[in-house]
Amino acid sequence: MRRLLVAGAALLALAGCDVFTAPGTPDSGVGREGARGGAFSHSQSEDLSGYYTVGETPVGPPEFRLTSLFVGQASAFEDWEAGRRTPGYAPVLLEFSGTGGGSERVVPDSYSVSDGRVRMTGTSADGQQIVFEGRMNAGALATARRNLGAAEVPAVTAVVRIGDRTWSGVKLNWTGGD
Numbered sequence: 001m002r003r004l005l006v007a008g009a010a011l012l013a014l015a016g017c018d019v020f021t022a023p024g025t026p027d028s029g030v031g032r033e034g035a036r037g038g039a040f041s042h043s044q045s046e047d048l049s050g051y052y053t054v055g056e057t058p059v060g061p062p063e064f065r066l067t068s069l070f071v072g073q074a075s076a077f078e079d080w081e082a083g084r085r086t087p088g089y090a091p092v093l094l095e096f097s098g099t100g101g102g103s104e105r106v107v108p109d110s111y112s113v114s115d116g117r118v119r120m121t122g123t124s125a126d127g128q129q130i131v132f133e134g135r136m137n138a139g140a141l142a143t144a145r146r147n148l149g150a151a152e153v154p155a156v157t158a159v160v161r162i163g164d165r166t167w168s169g170v171k172l173n174w175t176g177g178d
Helices: 002-015 074-081 138-146
Strands: 040-042 050-054 065-071 092-097 103-106 108-113 117-123 129-136 156-162 165-175
Touching: 040 074, 065 156, 065 165, 092 108, 092 117, 138 165
Parallel strands: 040 108
Antiparallel strands: 050 065, 050 165, 065 092, 092 103, 108 117, 117 129, 129 156, 156 165
16 A cells, blocks of 8 residues: 555656746647546645636637646545545636537546646547646736736646647636636
């Protein structure tokens, strides 16, 4: 049992070791695979909860556009990681819109969340691999919270991969929610 715990901890540590593609770099269409095997971890000490909406630049093909990232409160992470899960909901999820006006929530196959980073992998309803790698801007998030959502600087800058296409420098702004 002890060996299993040590191996699991080592895998989680390795899953957190990745190279972030700097915002504004050309899209290569090549992404890295996310953590596998149901790896869910969070270590944030700050409240990151809320919706982060995509700016004006479309992210994704017209039939499957990223609209927002949702980050839940600490208790939602604890419940999820303990196996207490609600279908269609997760402490980190991505929402997409389609050309017909419908939307799809993608729940995580894995996630790693800290004060400075949100990383999530998931699978769309049609089987596409989704990878979200976001860097948090703590100052912009604090300003957005003080102003109830109005901030000039994005709270998250991300690289998003949908299937075999990648979008770099994706800007997301914090909103409290509905």
